[in-house]
Amino acid sequence: MPGNRPPIDERALIVVDMQGDFMPGGALPCVRGNEILDGIQAAMSSGEYGHIVATQDWHPAGHISFASSHGHHQPFEVIELYGEPQTLWPDHCVRATSGAVLDTRLDWSLANIIIRKGSDPRVDSYSAFRDNLGPKGTRPSTGLAGWLDERGVTEVSVCGLAREVCVLWTAEDALKAGFTTRFLWPLTRPVSFDSDAATYQRLEHCGIAIVDTASMDSPDA
Numbered sequence: 550m551p552g553n554r555p556p557i558d559e560r561a562l563i564v565v566d567m568q569g570d571f572m573p574g575g576a577l578p579c580v581r582g583n584e585i586l587d588g589i590q591a592a593m594s595s596g597e598y599g600h601i602v603a604t605q606d607w608h609p610a611g612h613i614s615f616a617s618s619h620g621h622h623q624p625f626e627v628i629e630l631y632g633e634p635q636t637l638w639p640d641h642c643v644r645a646t647s648g649a650v651l652d653t654r655l656d657w658s659l660a661n662i663i664i665r666k667g668s669d670p671r672v673d674s675y676s677a678f679r680d681n682l683g684p685k686g687t688r689p690s691t692g693l694a695g696w697l698d699e700r701g702v703t704e705v706s707v708c709g710l711a712r713e714v715c716v717l718w719t720a721e722d723a724l725k726a727g728f729t730t731r732f733l734w735p736l737t738r739p740v741s742f743d744s745d746a747a748t749y750q751r752l753e754h755c756g757i758a759i760v761d762t763a764s765m766d767s768p769d770a
């Protein structure tokens with residue numbers, strides 16, 4: 550219901566992890582991630598958002614989320630880390646490598662801020678707002694909630710990669726931080742479509758608006 554939305558200067562768009570390693574052919578590809586490029590560019594250029602945030606997964610080599618850092622484990626196995634499940638990933642988005650570069654098909658000059666996450670070698674970081682649970686039993690903040698709040702933002706819309714991982718966690722943390730949260734479903738792609746039902750349920754359960762307008766790319770699932 551567009552009538553309920555705040556003025557443009559209270560709206561932020563968060564574009565999550567649009568990086569080479571998450572694209573088809575990359576180290577940790579999302580399914581047809583390239584198909585959302587045009588829609589995301591259109592959203593960034595639309596003038597409908599007063600603030601545009603980009604995130605960039607930015608790991609040191611040997612990061613704790615990499616299966617290769619755990620000897621006998623394979624990518625996509627789940628281990629326990631600091632008392633929480635941790636999926637082990639293929640090496641990806643190692644800082645200053647080509648796979649970590651923000652996709653050059655998008656105009657990043659439109660972004661007001663780029664949040665780099667996952668830089669702590671000891672803890673993963675899916676969300677734009679907070680690291681995953683770390684060794685001290687806390688989820689350290691990236692500072693993004695304060696950045697948005699001090700700019701008067703009240704509504705956050707999320708898009709990007711991957712739907713069931715970093716976009717989902719970003720949306721959940723946006724809501725917890727007090728922002729009205731919109732999940733631009735057609736402008737996301739998952740690592741696996743098998744996760745879609747669970748992702749949809751989690752969003753519905755916590756009260757995040759799932760936006761699936763006809764003006765966007767056609768839904769894929």
Ligand SMILES: [Zn+2]
Nearest residue numbers: 606614642667
């Ligand atoms: Zn990562």
